[in-house]
Amino acid sequence: MAVKKFAIACYDDEAPLFDAVHKVRHSGYKLHDVYTPFPVHGLDTAMGLKETDLHIAGFIFGITGTSTALGLMSWIFTSDWPINYGGKPFFSLPAMIPITFELTVMFAAVGMVLTYCYLNQIMPGVKKHVFHPRQSDDLFVVVVEVTEGTDETELMNFLNETKPLETDVQIAEEGWWYGRFDKEENYSKQFAS
């Protein structure tokens, strides 16, 4: 993924956080993400996040499970290895329904967990840059991307107007990676060159 430059501002309450998020969005700066110690009601709407596509993925996984179960069973029991079970017809739909249901649920569940991990970029052994050590403790951290067209001093002045506890500029890997945290050490050199 890409290494980018970020400006961060930390707040210790929800009210200034919402205020800052609102101002950043309306000023046209590129809001990268907001990190909070707990789920904040209404923050997704304030950040302008669109509704998740997770349930569409779930539907597709479920349908895949349904068709896998029905397809496999009907192929096995009618053409590949037909067996007479107590005089029932080879294609016995009622007997296949429970298995179909289970596979639908299993495909949907496992698929959605993996999709969720991918969308949130979390996975065992996978690392992601931490902007502030207290972002999961008691600080609300707003991260703004410093793009090529962004005037950095202007952005910092703008952020300071929202009265944050502290501000910072960091150069960090945007996405997730597999491995160790010390991958980050060389970023500043890369970015300078």
Next chain:
Amino acid sequence: MTDRFEVPSGLKKTGLALLAIGIITIIAGAICFLGKHEEAGLTRFWLGLAQNSIFFLFMAITSVFIQAAAALAQGGWIVAYKRVPEAIGANVWVFGLIVLIILFSIVFGLGDHNPIYHWVHPEGDKVIEGKSTFLNKGMFVGFSIAAVGLWSFFGRKFRAMSIAQQSAPKNSTKIYWRTIVIAGAFMVVYGLTMMSTTPWLWIMSIDAHWYSTLFSWHVFAGAFVSGMAMILLWTVYLKNQGNLILMNKEHTHDLGKFMFAFSIFWTYTWFAQYMLIWYANIPEETVYYNTRQNGAYSFPFYLNLVVNFVGPILILMSRPSKRNYFTVVFMALIIIFGQWLNLYLLTYPGPTGNNWHISWYEIGIFAGFAGLMILTVSKTLAKEDLIPHNHILLKEAVVHLS
């Protein structure tokens, strides 16, 4: 802030017209079917009345059940439209009385050979004689009167308590806790009637040789879905009239979820009952499904599954469709039709055999009961303020997010 509902003359006229259609249908049915003194006509006349009256009573009793369930779970979201299930529940006695009159007429009034309830004269039939300890006139009358009486009592009690809360001291929780106790008592009654004995005696005993332990659950699931659809229709109607100002799309979404989830539950009970009988393949059990699936009823049999399962699962699954008034109203009507068809398939095939009808008689009686529902419920709704101002969970209902 008050939210009074005045019965519009259009609604009253519609209700009266539907009721008139129902009464004319009954009179016409009596002339057409009873005049010839044939058993087929007699059966159709009484079955049409029984099926429709039971269907509407079950829809009405669901309103009492959802109030009790919400009270026990301390659910706040129902408070936004609480007067609707209260008003339907307070009129359970109307439908209950009609059901009792019709069912007792069938049990006692059809002479020596009863075409609907064979168990009335069990002599000579070993299977039914074996069941006669439970399945006899005394038990039928006792359980029916107890069920209808208790349902009517609780339906009126819940409304009376909710209205008493209006004039109670501010923030008083006395009635709130009392409602929870009464709701607990109702659940015991409900479990012993609607979820067990009532469907056995009223519906399953039509096919007296056959039995299924899952039957009452299946009937309950259907009644619950159609009852929630009924509540939803009333709330959307009141919203269109500019009433129910506290109710918003979040509450509609949750009612839609109930219709969706319990349609799936209905299918689950339907299939669980069907598959075990299909798998075991015991003739005395499969005969029940054989008449429905393979004979003259195969079209309504499969239509039943399409309407009650495939429709709701495909249309109500997505979030936007549950928040759209058009889709939920459309699906509520579809579900009410579907559950009516389901009850038709539970009652008609046994007595009428392959000679089945869904025509002017069945539809006319349905219209009559719908008219009765419109008239009674709208009259009750107009009596009180639609906002339960003093309810301690009112704020929770307003800020509710589904």
